[in-house]
Amino acid sequence: MSDPSTTTTSTTTSTATVTRLLQRQILPIDRDTDVFPLYVDLEEAKLDTDRHAVGGDKAAKDLNNAAIRQSTSTGKKLHPDQIRSRTALQLRPSQPLSFGTYFNAFPASYWRRHTVVTDVDLTVDVVGAGSVVIVYKSMARGHAQRVDSAVVEGEGDDARGSFSFSLPLKPFVDGGWYWYDVVAGDHGAVVEGAEWTAQVPADRAEHGTVDVCITTMLPDMSAQLLGQLGDAEELQPYLDTVMVMDQGKDKVTDSAFFPAAQAGLGDKLRVIVQGNLGGSGGYARGQLESVRKGTATYAMMMDDDVVCEPEGIIRAVTFGDLAKRPTIVGGHMFNLYSRSELHSFGEIVQPWRFWWQTRLDGYSQWDFGARNLRSSRWLHKRADVDFNGWFMCLIPRVVLEEVGLSLPVFIKWDDSEFGLRAKEAGYPTVSFPGAAVWHVPWTDKNDGVDWQSYFHHRNRIIAALLHSPYERGGRMVRESLNHQIKHLASLQYSTAELRHLAMEDVLRGPHALHGELATKLAEINAFRKQFSDAQLHTDRDELPPVRRKKPPKKGKSDIEIPGRKATLIAAGLAPLRQLRPVREMAEDYPEAELTAMDAGWFNLARYDSAVVSMNDGSSVALYKRDPVLYRDLLKRTLEIHRRFHREWPALAQQYRDALGEITSPEAWEKTFAPWTDPADRPADTSEAT
CATH class of the missing domain: 3.90.550.60 (Spore Coat Polysaccharide Biosynthesis Protein SpsA; Chain A)
Structure with missing residues (x-):
C-alpha cells in the first residue's frame, strides 16, 4: 500500500517535484454534536465591523468588542447520522453547508508565509445530481471572495463529480483562508471527501516522524x-x-x-x-x-x-x-x-510587562458554536x-x-x-x-494563588532575566511589587510568602535549579500549610458561620465591580487599611462569604476575615487579616524589590551565561541519573559532564 501523503513524481526542465497531501476533509470521530461547528457550518456568514472603521474612540471600541462577542448562531443542527464516515458527509435535499471551519478550511496565509508551497490544488468528490461546489477565499480583513464553482452533472442519486481547483497562495501575505461550500441537489448529496495537495520539491516527498x-x-x-x-x-x-x-x-x-x-x-x-x-x-x-x-x-x-x-x-x-x-x-x-x-x-509575551497573553488584536475563549470562522474578521489575519x-x-x-x-x-x-x-x-x-x-x-484552575504561584512568579522572572530586551526587565519589577501588595491586601499571605520565596530563590542563581527540581514542591506544600488561606476545606460547615458586629457600610454588595475612580481610591487606601487593628469578632467568625468569581482584591481588602471559595468549586478557605504578618511581609517585599531593581543587569547576565549549560542534555542526564538504567546512558556521558 502506498503512502497516502504522496503520489507520483513529475519532472520539469529544472526541478523534480512530487504531489503531497497537505490536508484532507475530516469529520468528528465520535460524532459529538458539541464539536460539529469546528468541522462543518450550517450558519450564514455575518462579518463583524472592521476595527479600522470603528476608530480609536474607547467607547466605540468597547461597544464594537461587545458586538463581536455576540452570537450569530441561529441554532441550525446537523444530525449525527449525516456523518457517514471519517471523511464523508450526507446532505439533505437542497441543504447548503460550508466547510469554512476550523478543521476543514485551509489556512492559506500560514502556508504562504512559512512553507515552500506556492500553489495548492483542491479536489472535492461529491455524489448527487445538481449538487454545487463553491470555492471561496478570504483576505486578511475577513472579506470573502468567490473563486470558482462546479456542478454535478447527470441524473439520479448516483451522479458523481470529482472537481479539482488550482489555487495560488500569492495573495495571502497578511492573512486569509480558502474553503468550499456545498449545496445539495434536489435529491440530496454525499460529500465523500476533499483533499488539499501541492507540488513540492522531491526532497520533501517523505513525511517526517x-x-x-x-x-x-x-x-x-x-x-x-x-x-x-x-x-x-x-x-x-x-x-x-x-x-x-x-x-x-x-x-x-x-x-x-x-x-x-x-x-x-x-x-x-x-x-x-x-x-x-x-x-x-x-x-x-x-x-x-x-x-x-x-x-x-x-x-x-x-x-x-x-x-x-x-x-x-x-x-x-x-x-x-x-x-x-x-x-x-x-x-x-x-x-x-x-x-x-x-x-x-x-499567544505572545508582551515585552514591557513580560507576561504571556493573546495577541493584541485577538480574542480568547472564542466560541465557534456562537460565531463561525467566516463571521469572525479577526480570525482571518495571520496570528504570529x-x-x-x-x-x-x-x-x-x-x-x-x-x-x-x-x-x-x-x-x-x-x-x-x-x-x-x-x-x-x-x-x-x-x-x-x-x-x-x-x-x-x-x-x-486556581494556579495564581495556590502552590503554583511560586513557580509562576519565579519562572516568569527567570524568563524575563533571560529574554527581556529592557535593561531592568521593563515593568517586570514594578508589576511584581504591585501584585505582591495586592495579595497582601487580599489576605492571601501564603501566596505572598511563596512569591517572596520565589524571588529569594531567583537570587540564588541558575545553578540551583536542577538540584531542587525534585524537592521544591514538597518544601512549598509543607511551608504553606501554616497559613489559613492555604488550608482548604471541602465542607463549608467545617468553618464558623458568618457573623459581624456591624453590617456592611451602606449595604454595599460584594458582587459590585467598582469603576475606575473607585478602583484607584481602593488601591491607594487598601495597603493602609491593613495596618489597623482587626475588628471585634473577626478573629473567631468570618465577616463575609465570597464566591471565587467575586473574590477580587477590591472586595477582599474590605474584610478582616472571609470564607472564599476556590475557582474549581471543590473547596473553600478562611482568609484572616494579620497586621503583624502584613507589616513584616510588606517590609521584606519592599526590600527585595529594591534589590532586584538594583541587581537586575548583573543577574540577567548571570542567567544568560548559564542558559546553555543548564538546558544541555548533559545537565539533564545528571538530573535523570537516579531514574536511568546505566545501560541506556551514552558511553561518553561521564567524560561529557
Whole structure:
C-alpha cells in the first residue's frame, strides 16, 4: 500500500517535484454534536465591523468588542447520522453547508508565509445530481471572495463529480483562508471527501516522524489518550515512539485503559518511570530521549489530560516537513467542557510587562458554536506568535540539538521561554490552525494563588532575566511589587510568602535549579500549610458561620465591580487599611462569604476575615487579616524589590551565561541519573559532564 501523503513524481526542465497531501476533509470521530461547528457550518456568514472603521474612540471600541462577542448562531443542527464516515458527509435535499471551519478550511496565509508551497490544488468528490461546489477565499480583513464553482452533472442519486481547483497562495501575505461550500441537489448529496495537495520539491516527498512525549500523573486520562493515538490508523506511519514519562504514585500501566492502549501502539509505546520533576522535567526527559535516539524528525510535547484530534498531529508534521526553515509547530487548545470554545488563537509575551497573553488584536475563549470562522474578521489575519503551549507542540529535533532542552523549572514558563529562546536562534513558532487538543481551561484552575504561584512568579522572572530586551526587565519589577501588595491586601499571605520565596530563590542563581527540581514542591506544600488561606476545606460547615458586629457600610454588595475612580481610591487606601487593628469578632467568625468569581482584591481588602471559595468549586478557605504578618511581609517585599531593581543587569547576565549549560542534555542526564538504567546512558556521558 502506498503512502497516502504522496503520489507520483513529475519532472520539469529544472526541478523534480512530487504531489503531497497537505490536508484532507475530516469529520468528528465520535460524532459529538458539541464539536460539529469546528468541522462543518450550517450558519450564514455575518462579518463583524472592521476595527479600522470603528476608530480609536474607547467607547466605540468597547461597544464594537461587545458586538463581536455576540452570537450569530441561529441554532441550525446537523444530525449525527449525516456523518457517514471519517471523511464523508450526507446532505439533505437542497441543504447548503460550508466547510469554512476550523478543521476543514485551509489556512492559506500560514502556508504562504512559512512553507515552500506556492500553489495548492483542491479536489472535492461529491455524489448527487445538481449538487454545487463553491470555492471561496478570504483576505486578511475577513472579506470573502468567490473563486470558482462546479456542478454535478447527470441524473439520479448516483451522479458523481470529482472537481479539482488550482489555487495560488500569492495573495495571502497578511492573512486569509480558502474553503468550499456545498449545496445539495434536489435529491440530496454525499460529500465523500476533499483533499488539499501541492507540488513540492522531491526532497520533501517523505513525511517526517514524531516522538510524542507525554508527562503524566493521571494514569486513566493518559491511558485514554494513548488509546486515541493507537486507534488512529492514519497516524501510525507518522509515529516513531510514544513516550510516557510517568511521575505519579499511581502508574499508567495499572490503569484499566492501558491494555487496549498498549495493544494499539505496540512496540511504539515506551513508559519511563521517574520521580515527580514537574512538566519541565517530564518533557525534558522526552526531549533528551528523542535527541539521543535520533530516529524521529520531531518531538511533540503533549499534555496527559487532553482529548486529541489525531489528524492534527499529521497536519503539524506535514507543515513542519514543508517549512522553509526548521519551525516549531504548535496546536491550539479547545475547552474540554465547552468543546467548540477556543482558548487562544495565538499567544505572545508582551515585552514591557513580560507576561504571556493573546495577541493584541485577538480574542480568547472564542466560541465557534456562537460565531463561525467566516463571521469572525479577526480570525482571518495571520496570528504570529512568540511561543506555543506544550499541551500540543511539535519541535524539530534539530532545534532541540541546537538550542537545548527545557529549562529545569518544574512547571510554568518552560514552554514560553523555549519559544523565545528558539526565536532568538532563528527558529519561529507557528500556532497552526487545524492542529488542536481539548484541555481543561485555565479559568477552572486556581494556579495564581495556590502552590503554583511560586513557580509562576519565579519562572516568569527567570524568563524575563533571560529574554527581556529592557535593561531592568521593563515593568517586570514594578508589576511584581504591585501584585505582591495586592495579595497582601487580599489576605492571601501564603501566596505572598511563596512569591517572596520565589524571588529569594531567583537570587540564588541558575545553578540551583536542577538540584531542587525534585524537592521544591514538597518544601512549598509543607511551608504553606501554616497559613489559613492555604488550608482548604471541602465542607463549608467545617468553618464558623458568618457573623459581624456591624453590617456592611451602606449595604454595599460584594458582587459590585467598582469603576475606575473607585478602583484607584481602593488601591491607594487598601495597603493602609491593613495596618489597623482587626475588628471585634473577626478573629473567631468570618465577616463575609465570597464566591471565587467575586473574590477580587477590591472586595477582599474590605474584610478582616472571609470564607472564599476556590475557582474549581471543590473547596473553600478562611482568609484572616494579620497586621503583624502584613507589616513584616510588606517590609521584606519592599526590600527585595529594591534589590532586584538594583541587581537586575548583573543577574540577567548571570542567567544568560548559564542558559546553555543548564538546558544541555548533559545537565539533564545528571538530573535523570537516579531514574536511568546505566545501560541506556551514552558511553561518553561521564567524560561529557
